[in-house]
Amino acid sequence: MKLTPEQIERLYQFTRQHYVEWYDLQTELVDHLANAIEQQWPDNPNLDFEEVLQLEFKKFGVFGFMDVVEKRQSALNKRYNKIVWKHFKNFFSIPKVVITISLIGSLSFLFFYFQYSSILLSILFFATLVLFWIGLVKRTKAYKKEVKETGKKWLFKEIISGYSAMTGLSYLPVQIMLQFDDVTVRFSIVKSVFFASLIVTMCLLEYIILFEIPSKAQKYLEETYPEYKFVA
Known part of the structure; x- marks a missing residue:
């Protein structure tokens, strides 16, 4: 029946x-x-x-249904992480790797030769953090507006629109390490390359999370939910 x-x-x-x-x-x-x-x-x-x-x-x-929800959230978070990693790896393949290395090299040069390297790093860190949260707030507002218009929430779309925990936590090591730096001492070459690589990595992740993946959201959502194109 x-x-x-x-x-x-x-x-x-x-x-x-x-x-x-x-x-x-x-x-x-x-x-x-x-x-x-x-x-x-x-x-x-x-x-x-x-x-x-x-x-x-x-x-x-x-x-x-809570167990079902938690398992589905876990599975989709893993899928999202794989997508982020796939996009991130693309920045280390030709021709994007040239831009990535150039950014790291330029920042390393600044950190090594600038006397107040810790202050420069703090400014870059703060600017990166502020821009990230502004972008995240805008992305979340756009998602909420869409939910209000369609009356439907999609779990994977919610993850794409507001995934931030791992990126936010990635700033903690930088904050801790800056506590022990004398602001009048320039970084060593090793430290300069390390912090330059970290700043560039953070910027790349933010670009991927806030722009690259959302721009391809329709594709990823239709791969996850074949019915999405018909009901979204």
């Missing part, structure tokens, strides 16, 4: 009531529940739709 459109809509409502916000996860769970209910009914013909639904929901355990 196939479920009616009204019953399918009830399943979507049920997933929302149990704190599943994202349309893609709702759809996965609705498909699972619908198939399970259709298989249950021949064995339990005396039970109505809501009773069979509750029986199937109990199979998810004490935490309901």
